Amino acid sequence: MNTSEPSGELPSDCPLLVIGGGPAGAATAATAALAGMDVTVVDMQDFPRDKTCGDGLTPRAVHALTRLWGGDPAATSPRTGTTGVLAGRPSIRGLALHGFGGSVTTPWPDLPAFPPRGSAVPRTQLDAALLDFAADAGARVVTGWKAVDVTLTGASTAGVVESVTFRRGREERTVRCGTLVLAEGVRSGIARKLGVQWLRGMVHGIAARSYCPTPRGDDPWIHSHLELRDAEGTAQPGYGWIFPLGDATGGSDAKGVNLGCGALSTSKRPAKVNVKKLLTHYADQVRDEWELGEPEDIASALLPMGGAVTRVAGVNWAAVGDTAALVNPLNGEGIDYALESAQDLVEYLPDAARTPRGLADIWPAHLRGRYGDAFSLARRAATLLTMPGLLSAVGPLGFRGPLAPRLMGAATRLMGNLVTPEDRDLTARAWLTAGKLSVGHDRFRHPESRPLFGA
Structure with missing residues (x-):
């Protein structure tokens, strides 16, 4: 399939309709099509298209791609014959963490649940490849149409989605659907109409990225x-990143990186920084070491995190990926959760069809069980980091002394959410126990406004 031009025709009816063609939407459509379902995925933009992102893939994301691909995502998919989405992409061995007078290199942990490999792919290429995979799997892919309205029967809190209206230029089309999947981000207008509201009082991120x-x-x-400091020397509650991309950035013979930065913010302690200016200052700081050219294609974005939304499902609709705020508050990553939630949702659709309330209860319960504890604890940790002076006070402890490699190794694992309930080592047990305590605190202190995940 060539996704560079407007493609596909909108059907008048479809059993499964997916709005949004990014990783969450494409993975939903591909998984459903491979399961024999009649599925249509619609995106307002034509592909390839850009998305503000760090482009990094942790071992958790590589594992989710492997599950979707049906094998090694660097090889041809045995399910569809699609060229490997990670073919020719860099193999990332782990994190090199810097700051507060020290540097620690920590390989990805060797765990049963996740491969010890990460990677990085520009989103213009990753998203187009995943949408091609969905088309190869048998999904109907339609681009160039924007979802502008939704029709329900019954009350908005318990109603059933009947149809979605799309617009292209002056033309409008209405598509009736049996099940609707929302995968176009937490700021989606259709999501808001269905009651998906971002809880702005909780910790969120602001980020900027570039290619160098x-x-x-x-x-x-x-x-x-x-240790991310602005031009005045003030330490910001966030971090700068450099993701090696090999020669995947385009026509230059020079190899490229995705260079960016992000800062944490809350309504009580908003980040007082221009992240685009912070990015250029950060690039200047590492330019000599990395022999950097000038940052190009600088873009910024707001990142709702940690499941901080009010609703994620109704009787015959559900939110996945960024629309459900499935973004890790400790590292800003969302691709892994987008792929995971998409595949999990499709597995729940047959059960939902047999129950009167459909997805309204089982989908939030699944997300709470899968991500609730970890997200609650990560939100709490990220909120603490927004306190003025805290990062400068505790940062040196992690980079100096004989315990630095062990501490930073644990940090690498926790930042990547590379912990499962089956893990029995000390780091995992401590993290899982603290997560349950954090959830209990959420229920006790904020019962009226707690997010679905961790509630």
Whole structure:
């Protein structure tokens, strides 16, 4: 399939309708099609298209891609014959963490649940490849139509979605659907109409990214600078990143990196920083070491995190990926959760069809069980980091002394959410126990406004 031009025709009826063609939407459509379902995925933009993102893939994301692909995502998919989405992409061995007078290199942990490999792919290429995979799997892919309205029967809190109206230029079409999946981001207008409201009082991120040519684009480590200071020398509650992309940034012979930065913010302690200016200052700081060219294609975005939305499902609709705020508050990653939630949702559709309330109860319960504890604890930790002076006070403890490699190794694992309930090591037990305590605190202190995940 060529996704570079408007494609596909909108059907008048479809059993399963997916709005949004990013990783969450494409993975939903592909998984459903491979299961024999009649599915249509619609995106307002034509592909390839850009998305503000760090482009990094942790072992958790590689595992989710492997599950979707039906095998090694660097090889041809045995399910569809699609070229490997990670073919020719860099193999990332772990994190190189820098700051507060020290540097620690920590390989990905060797765990049963996740491969010890990460990667990085520009979103213009990753998203188009995943949408092609969905088309190869048998999904109907339609681009160039924007979802503008939704029709329900019954009350908005318990109603059933009947149809979605799309617009292209002056033309409008209405598509009736049996089940609707929302996968176009937490700021989706259709999501808001269905009651998906972002809880702005909770911790969220603001980030900017760029692409820089450099001869070090084949470096095998993701570099994270946890001591992120602005031009005035003030430490910001966030980090700078450098994701090696090999030669995947385009026509230049120089190899490239995705260079960016993000800061944490809450309504009580908003981040007082221009992230685009912070990015250029960060690039200047590492330019000599990385032999960087000038940052190009600078873009910024707001990142709702940790499941901080009011609703994620109704009788015959559900939200996945960013629309459900499935973004890790400790590292800003969402691709892994987008792929996971998409595949999980499709597995729940047959059960939902047999129950009177459909997805309204089982989908929130699943997300709480899968992500609730970890997201609750990560939100709490991220909120603490917004306190003025805290990062500067505790940061040096992690980078200096004989315990630094062990502490940063644990940080790498927790930042990547590379912990499962089956893990029995000390780090995992401590994290899982703390997560349950954090959830209990959420229920006790904020019963009226708690997010679905961790409630």
